[in-house]
Amino acid sequence: MTAGSTRPVAATAEGWGWRHAGRPGFAVRGVDLHIEPGERVLLLGASGSGKSTLLSALAGVLGDAEEGEQEGRILLDGEPPAARRGRAGLVLQDPDSQIVLARVGDEVAFGAENLSVPRPEIWRRVRESLDDVGLDVPLDRSTSALSGGQKQRLALAAVLAMRPGLLLLDEPTANLDPQGVIEVRDAVVRTLDRTNATLVVVEHRVAVWADVVDRVVVLGAGGGILADGPPAAVLGDPATRSVLAGAGVWIPGWRPPLAEAPGTRTPGPELLAAGGLSVARTGRAPAVLEGVELSLPEGSVLSIVGANGSGKSTLALTLAGLLRARAGTVTAADTLARGAGADPARWKSAQLVQRIGSVFQDPEHQFLTGTVAQELEFGPRSARIPAAEYGPRIEALAERLRLTHLLHANPFTLSGGEKRRLSVATVLATRPAVLVLDEPTFGQDAGTWAELVGLLRGLVADGRSVVSVTHDDDFTRALGGGILEVRAGSAALTAAA
């Protein structure tokens, strides 16, 4: 076997459709598509148009008749994907849920082992794949110790070691910081240049991939294919652009329109302040950030920015009263504390939800009940707010965040954007004066993004104070306000509030 030789795979869908077991309608239907060997395809479409389902089908992991009903057929080089095991390699969105083993080298070897590759050849491939993705760490490095971008490159290397002729990427950069996005994108391009493998990538941030693919395919929301052609033609066509924009796809040169203008309100009296603050993840862990000074007046915005692992989230959790300060103070002014004491870390849960609201990076961590309606009622009920008062309030919130038609759905079955909207709504239901959000726009489509920005601007104009940890420059700019840059264990205010 010569180094890196991979025969690119041709992929075909013929009148293909899939209905998940237990769902009334088809998730995707009427797809006719032929992808030539070595082609690089960007697959777009509204959320819910079945992009990920199509990718899973190409990877041969969609399951059997028990898990759903298939219509038409999918072929790799003229055969069903199940018969072409190892020819297609799939990388998923969440770095943490696709790592199997504890050590980097073993992780990359896993796929090759499953394909019965002889031992010496496995280790040759492991080194070669890690080289391809530019992951220069010892083979016995713990997989848990890697950053998000490194984990995604590891996942890519693990797939490459199987020498796939078809590379399938399902939003591989949605959960990464800008640095990680570029790392992963460049690793993919380098690999494709060397192996000539076919590529199908799903991603709603089009700009990341537009320059490196030679074909863009848009799935229609109601089934079939909406547009198909070279990137310039598809993304330049006004009709297609407006459909994509309406579907929340991030098209280059376009930004979602925002209803309200940024709040020009002059900040009021101080709500929350930090002095000489050091933060640590647990009682025994070392401090990740020291000497933080800041003040949050009413109606202010603060964005906390900085590289992964610099302690941004830990700082946010501490400001939100969820972690105790390692040293220094977090002080709530009387207007915020309203008799609950000056240290938010000592507040009871029921007190906290009415004063400071936290939105976690993963919305699922905050879901506590079986339906959207119960989720919305949970906070007000635990704070013992009378139903007559919170009823209309959550009704309005559900309306504002387009959750009304989902009130009886299970939160875990919602789409990514719906989960994010719900997690924000649940926190707002108790009307906290301070809102702390951790990467609220990660992996969100343009529609949800614009809604979030509009909502937060409204809250600020209303006198609430919004703190967010974010890598999203557009978001930071759209909200305005102060920017706290965290670097090398300390934090500096780079833009005044």
Added chain:
Amino acid sequence: MSTDLSAPVLSGAVLLRANPLSKLFAAGIVTVAVMLSIDWVSAAVVLSGELLLMPLLGISARRLLLRIWPLVAAAAVGGYGTALLAEKTGRVLLDAGPFLFTEGSVGAGIAVALRGLAVALPGIFLMISTDPTDLADALGQKLRLPHRFVLSALAAMRLAGLLLDQWRTLGLARHARGAGPDGSPLARVRDFLGQSFGLLVQAIRRATRLAVAMEARGFGAGPRTWARESTFSGVDFWVAAAGAALAAAAVTAAVAAGTWNLILS
């Protein structure tokens, strides 16, 4: 920062170089020997042997104690309870109302405490000195257990190691939602159960996603090769022999001392 009981301490200690199967054999035979009889002689012999072998683990007594103190506490409680409730034979040592201890009951208590520790330690030693991946390699290659089963268990173990962090995150997220452990003990219990259920939901979702990722990497069908070869060496002979010798010594000593007390009889 997750430090869990089962994380192996990777250093150059002798036991780390042994094949997991020889350690499994040694731990197994010693455990069986202690389990067979409820008496303090066999338990004491095994426990002394285990403590003597501790240097081979490459872990200091202090660090070991930090990891196993819950077991020591449990053994002490078990011993105390037995001494309090066992048949009151022999001379009375202490008589304070309901607290009556005799030579016979205290002997039984000591036997139970020693036996508890002696039974638990081999397993602990095995965990401390064994990388789970190496164990899976050995089970799959040397014992020829089905690789589907072995590797699924290995992947599950890695996920289990991540549960502590998830538990912490869930706790913070619940507090942020107003579901924190405030108030009465009953509310705390309810909160604990709620958080446990949340953790279970997270674990299942994660495991499902991982299963798909594994399948996408060709796992589960057809024959496979192993990237790491599991081998036996001279060390393994000594590890197995030491285990067998310790088990034999315990049984012999107990029979000779006349304390052998087979649980089956």
